[in-house]
Amino acid sequence: MELFFVSLSETNIFRGLTAENIAGLMDGRPFRTREYVRDEYVAYSHDVCHDMLFVVKGSVRGEMTDFSGKRLKIEDIPAPRPLAAAFIFGKENRYPVDIIANEPSTILTIPRDVLIYILQHSQVVLQNYLNAISSRTQFLSNKIRFLSFKTIKEKIANYILSQMKSNQMTIVLDQTQTELADFFGVTRPSLARALAEMQEEGLLRAERREITILDKEKLNNLLNK
Amino acid sequence: MELFFVSLSETNIFRGLTAENIAGLMDGRPFRTREYVRDEYVAYSHDVCHDMLFVVKGSVRGEMTDFSGKRLKIEDIPAPRPLAAAFIFGKENRYPVDIIANEPSTILTIPRDVLIYILQHSQVVLQNYLNAISSRTQFLSNKIRFLSFKTIKEKIANYILSQMKSNQMTIVLDQTQTELADFFGVTRPSLARALAEMQEEGLLRAERREITILDKEKLNNLLNK
DNA sequence: TCGCATTTGTAACATATGATACAAAATAGC
DNA sequence: GCTATTTTGTATCATATGTTACAAATGCGA
Numbered sequence: 386m387e388l389f390f391v392s393l394s395e396t397n398i399f400r401g402l403t404a405e406n407i408a409g410l411m412d413g414r415p416f417r418t419r420e421y422v423r424d425e426y427v428a429y430s431h432d433v434c435h436d437m438l439f440v441v442k443g444s445v446r447g448e449m450t451d452f453s454g455k456r457l458k459i460e461d462i463p464a465p466r467p468l469a470a471a472f473i474f475g476k477e478n479r480y481p482v483d484i485i486a487n488e489p490s491t492i493l494t495i496p497r498d499v500l501i502y503i504l505q506h507s508q509v510v511l512q513n514y515l516n517a518i519s520s521r522t523q524f525l526s527n528k529i530r531f532l533s534f535k536t537i538k539e540k541i542a543n544y545i546l547s548q549m550k551s552n553q554m555t556i557v558l559d560q561t562q563t564e565l566a567d568f569f570g571v572t573r574p575s576l577a578r579a580l581a582e583m584q585e586e587g588l589l590r591a592e593r594r595e596i597t598i599l600d601k602e603k604l605n606n607l608l609n610k
Numbered sequence: 611m612e613l614f615f616v617s618l619s620e621t622n623i624f625r626g627l628t629a630e631n632i633a634g635l636m637d638g639r640p641f642r643t644r645e646y647v648r649d650e651y652v653a654y655s656h657d658v659c660h661d662m663l664f665v666v667k668g669s670v671r672g673e674m675t676d677f678s679g680k681r682l683k684i685e686d687i688p689a690p691r692p693l694a695a696a697f698i699f700g701k702e703n704r705y706p707v708d709i710i711a712n713e714p715s716t717i718l719t720i721p722r723d724v725l726i727y728i729l730q731h732s733q734v735v736l737q738n739y740l741n742a743i744s745s746r747t748q749f750l751s752n753k754i755r756f757l758s759f760k761t762i763k764e765k766i767a768n769y770i771l772s773q774m775k776s777n778q779m780t781i782v783l784d785q786t787q788t789e790l791a792d793f794f795g796v797t798r799p800s801l802a803r804a805l806a807e808m809q810e811e812g813l814l815r816a817e818r819r820e821i822t823i824l825d826k827e828k829l830n831n832l833l834n835k
Numbered sequence: 836t837c838g839c840a841t842t843t844g845t846a847a848c849a850t851a852t853g854a855t856a857c858a859a860a861a862t863a864g865c
Numbered sequence: 866g867c868t869a870t871t872t873t874g875t876a877t878c879a880t881a882t883g884t885t886a887c888a889a890a891t892g893c894g895a
Contacts, residue, residue: 471751474737476743481751501737505730512699512726518743519700525750526696527704532757536851561872575852577874593861593873656877761881786842800882802844816844 389418389493392441392465397517401509410507414499421445421486428469428484435493438468443490447482462488470517473497534608537579540569542607544594545589558594614718617666617690632754635732639724646670646711653694653709663693668715668775672707672745686712698722732829759833760803765794765834770814771820774781783819 390404390411406572416443421427427438427445440462447459459482462468465537472478495503504511534540544565548556558565566576580591588604598604615629615636624632637785639679643666646652651669652663665687672684684707687693697703722726729736759765769790773781783790791801813829823829 408872421792459617471744471747473744474740476741477748478744499735504736506734508726508730511729515743516697518740518747519696519698519703522696522743522747522750523700523702525754527749529750529753529757538851562874563872564720572853574854574856574875575872578852763881787844788842797883798843799845799884803882805847806844 387610389439389441393439393493395465398439398440398467398470398513399510399511401426402507406507409509411495411499413501416493416495416499418466421490422493423486423488425486426483427486427490428480430483432481434469434472434478434480437473437494437500438484439493439495439506439554440464440468441468441491441510444487445484445490445492446487448485449482467517468492468589470514471521471581473500477584502553528551537571537575539567539607540571541576541579542588543605544569546600546601546604546608548600553557554599555595555597558596561594611646614664614666614716616665616716620628620690621664621692623664623695624735625738625739627732633733635728635735636720636724639727641718641720641724643718645718645804646715646717648711648713650711652711652715652717653705655681655705659682659694659703659705662695662698662725663709664718664720665689665691665693666716666718669712670709670715670717673710673778674707674711674793689715692742693717695739696746699806707815709741762800763795764793764832765796766804766808767799767813767829768820770823771829771833774823780820783821786819791810 387408390407391398394402394404397549402410404584421443427435430449444461444463446461447469449457449459457606458547460516468484472480480520531543534543545556550556560568562576562599563573566573569576580589580596583589584591588598588600590599612633613628617634618624618632619627619629626756627635636775646668653659655674669686669688671686674684679690693709694705697705724813729739731806756765759768770781776783785793787801788798791798794801803822805814809816811828813823813825815824
């Protein structure tokens with residue numbers, strides 16, 4: 386059995402299939418593997434994305450050129466992982482970044498037609514694929530919802546109200562204030578100050594990791610502008 | 611031909627198929643339609659989403675209950691449109707909002723299994739479906755990228771650098787400062803002040819709708835922290 | 836062309852947050 | 866139980882942005 390089928394079977398897209406299953410599915414369909422040397426370009430930003438790519442050996446990175454020509458690394462992608470799940474369909478099916486090999490690496494390329502064939506002939510792969518992009522959508526939606534709270538007090542109100550279990554008025558943080566501040570994307574003293582002010586205003590009582598909700602109504606009003 | 615197949619053929623998911631095609635695809639598969647009266651609940655927030663829903667007649671709204679019990683309308687969804695494309699797969703396959711009929715409406719419900727069957731037997735629907743969720747992912751990614759610029763100057767730098775056509779150093783805004791400020795989510799005087807300061811710093815020249823880039827390098831540095 | 840409405844520039848002040856610093860309190864390791 | 870480290874509370878100052886107000890510049894319709 387080719388080693389890259391084993392590698393594929395370890396990706397989230399082909400999970401649940403054996404290397405033999407995958408070989409059977411792809412049998413007679415066009416796909417190719419290619420070795421890249423260190424720093425070789427696998428794909429170029431803005432190119433139309435016709436194929437699904439898998440890193441089956443080595444690792445690659447996403448890199449972009451900013452407006453002034455400077456290079457910025459975006460992400461490292463080690464084998465075994467799919468590369469273009471989100472770019473191959475949709476209105477703007479172009480690579481958003483350059484893809485460059487970090488080390489000698491093997492990329493397996495599956496044309497879009499073949500991917501569609503596979504999705505139509507393996508329920509497991511279809512479900513995996515749909516789950517992968519749907520999870521990503523849900524992740525991004527949550528992130529945007531979270532980013533929509535502008536002030537630290539709004540973030541705090543949203544956080545403690547969503548942590549609250551069944552009208553239990555006291556919650557205990559499972560992370561330090563430093564970690565929470567980091568999660569909120571604010572500085573630690575600013576978080577502590579916001580908590581102190583909210584206590585001053587009678588919304589809650591905060592002592593170290595224990596927060597008691599005193600005025601749920603007012604807390605909530607912070608969230609609806 | 612049932613009217614709801616005609617309605618389905620007008621949705622982005624079934625676009626490209628005729629009502630007859632769709633009827634053929636669904637023939638013998640379980641699905642159901644149901645009428646809802648005004649203000650009747652179609653689905654409840656947090657319920658697990660097992661089915662794909664289509665509004666084939668009337669209109670529904672997404673509504674959520676905030677932490678204090680207040681009701682908030684999120685979105686109106688008129689026929690003909692799919693409802694749950696993004697919630698039916700993925701880790702958290704639950705409705706994020708309540709779905710409530712605005713008026714007497716008809717909802718067509720396709721169980722997930724049947725949806726998968728359809729995706730595997732119609733290449734058109736599969737591609738439509740993948741395009742729909744991929745476009746949404748791309749849209750959300752762009753939105754997050756935009757939100758990641760924190761200061762007004764960063765937003766301005768990003769905006770004018772991306773508007774710049776082929777090293778043309780002058781760009782002319784196609785909207786008023788008020789509209790641009792609104793697009794950035796900031797106030798108009800703050801935008802004007804930021805522009806004035808950037809001019810002071812020698813980055814650009816701004817007079818009314820005409821902006822001339824004077825120091826592309828420094829503008830760009832604003833974007834890479 | 837005149838007069839009014841819109842757009843733009845700018846100023847003064849208020850607020851939210853970041854940066855930095857330091858001490859008190861809690862915790863962990865020995 | 867003692868000490869060193871981490872965590873928390875707080876203060877001061879700087880900066881970015883919002884809020885409000887008003888005047889100058891522009892554009893538009895009669």
